[in-house]
Amino acid sequence: MAHLSIEITTSLNSAVYEDALAIRKEVFVQEQHVPADMEVDSDEGRAIYFVAYDTDHRAEGTVRLVPDEKGVGDVQRMAVRQNYRHHGIGRVLLGAVADYAEKNAYSQLLLHAQVHAIPFYEKLGYQLTDRPEFLDAGIRHREMIKPLSNEVK
Template identity: 35%
Template structure:
């Protein structure tokens, strides 16, 4: 960890174990902060995914993300207090490691365009044109494991 990284504890588990904390983070970031309609945030895929949840030193959930069965990484969210401190990177790396461990050849994600440089630092490259989802500009990004 470098100077800007905060001390976190990260868990990766099924939805039943992660649901309360993952939902709370996603609600704060997507529904409250980004004003995404709540009905667009929840889908029936959560129960089929592996979920990562990051906790700060005090035990508060500060970030989350999920890995779908098809190798998509999604619902990456970090509360404001954890941004720029290595929380998103830790979540992303943990989900990528899970995908690689189970034998996925690649991981794909739909990134908000403002996060393209972040994902690029971890080997993701743009795949296709910009599009809008919930009124926010997104791009598809892909990382092929070597």
């Protein structure tokens, strides 16, 4: 795997956000046929965006974290460009999210995993909840959580 850098932003006027949006549109709208009006939602302004860049500063993957008032971080919009999958980019992105969440005293992370990706998330410490499988944008999902140490570093 090439060296990656992770950039984080909350600004919807930043190049990092624009890169996150471009990856999401490529993966979700074009590849998975999620309607474009469902991809950009009311959480855009509340989210923290993480983008993985290679050594040539090409954006390869993204994920966003939406905090709630109970110390739970909702991990959303995890996407890696097709040519960059299976190179550890998702693992690095989710590691950055977990580090951020622990430093900010989140108690756990929650995500809605596409069913095919459940084994990937399980390797990173996420566990299935009791919530039954559901459809989101016509894609099968399961809810997963990852408890955090909740220590401020």
